[in-house]
Amino acid sequence: MSANKDAYLCSAAKILRRSNERGIMMAITRSRSGLMVVLDASRTIIHQNRDKLRSANTRRKIYRTTYHELSVLSDRDLVDLGIPRSSIRRLALEAAYGQ
Template sequence: MAVTRSNSGLDVVLDAGRTIFHQRREQIRQALAKRKVYRATFSELAALTDRDLRDLGIPRSNIKRLAMEAVYDC
């Protein structure tokens, strides 16, 4: 006995919508996770004293760029 399933046009559209929704939701989750790492990195570097930054060879003006590179591979 063979079982067949007939998809109506609406079922196909709903399945595509669910797929797009789940993909978009995952993209947003990943973006939020990256943003969290960026903010933590930025905060930790910004909290260092000028002397600590100088010892590391990091000018204070490069903190944002370094945090972006650490997360987004810019």
């Protein structure tokens, strides 16, 4: 049993080292076994990546909505707004990503 526990602890250390190299902040909790450490570390990484994906999807939705709303306007409406049709993509990127 001791060999298995040591193997789990080595796996946990490798996961933590890799996550720290990537700049991911980890929350380490006290666990009874090495397996629980590995599971806790994996769960933390998954939740952090899930939050990044949600944020990226929200920005992408803003981009798509802005791009679509501007692209369906007629040329005359765009001229009234002072927006050339060639700037629609840039404006949508600025709205979503602040570039």
